[in-house]
Amino acid sequence: MKNPKITVTKDGPYQVSGSIPLAKEIIISDAKGIPILWKRGKKFPLQGTYNLCRCGHSKDKPFCDGSHKKSRFKGKETAPHIPHKDQVTETTTGPGLVLDDAEAFCAVALFCHRAGDAWNLTERSQDPSAKKTAIHEACDCPSGRLVARDPKTGKAFEPEFSPSIGVIENPRKKHSGPLWVKGRIRVRGANGKAYEVRNRVTLCRCGRSKNKPFCDGTHVTMKFKDGDPSVK
Ligand code: FES
Structure with a gap:
């Protein structure tokens, strides 16, 4: 994969280049409706470059079909170009773990409640099982709102991701979700300025x-x- 990147276009789609794999990512929930697992769904044929819809109106989702023009989509970027660490609104420090929470990034995937809230588990992180679950919950957060760190070294626990994009579906809640950008793909704004490169x-x-x-x-x-059959 050569130079994988995503460019936000003014009032238009995401331009993806560098042959980035694209697949559905399905949220699997338990009987109570709590998300417990990510499941890889349908893979789309690999393309060197492609445009992904960001206005929500394409008839060919997740791809752009030009509907942003007809719908007069206003896609002004409002996120600040500042790193996650400077957007942290709450840090929970436990005996064995630190949890940074930057709420602005929340995609409401809700893996942070799977087996006890990640924040409470962090407070009880002297217990190896609580610590392990808190790390898993933070790592399952697709948006990177939650980042679990080692309290001694400050190093973040991150899942191993190679560059790819996931198209999130939540069949249990009957809605579709955002694009899950994994593996440190550069995202550049329409003004040419890059956002922090994150896992x-x-x-x-x-x-x-x-x-x-x-x-x-x-x-x-x-x-x-x-339009995915699982969320109809
Ligand atoms: S707010 Fe638009 S996909 Fe989540």
Whole structure:
């Protein structure tokens, strides 16, 4: 893969280049509706470059079909170009773990509640099992809102991701989610300025986030559906 990158275009789609693999990412929930697992779904044929819808109106989602023009999409980027560490609103420091929380990035995937809230588990992180679960929950957060760190070294626990993009679906809640950008892919704004390169971020594709280009969870309240049979 050569120079994988995503460019946000003014009032238009995400331009993806560098032959980045694209696949569905399905949220699997338990009987109570709590997300417990990510499952890789359908893989799209590999393309060197492609455009992904960010206005929410394409009839060919997740790809752009030009509908942003007809719908007069206003895709002004509102997210600040500042790193995650400077957007942290709460840091929980436990005996064996530190948890940084930058709420603005929240994509409401809700893996942080799987087996006890990640924040409470961090406070009890002298218990190896609580610590392990808190790390898993933080690592399953697609948007990177939550970052678990070692209290001694400060080093973040991060999942091993190679560059790829996931198209999130939540069949249990019957809505579609954002684009899950994994593996340190560079995202450049329409003004040419790059956002912090991160292992995981989520990009809005419903068109309604107030923190564009990042998802802020609005797709949940608007019940965004991309036409996938699992969320109909
Ligand atoms: S996809 Fe989450 S706010 Fe648009």
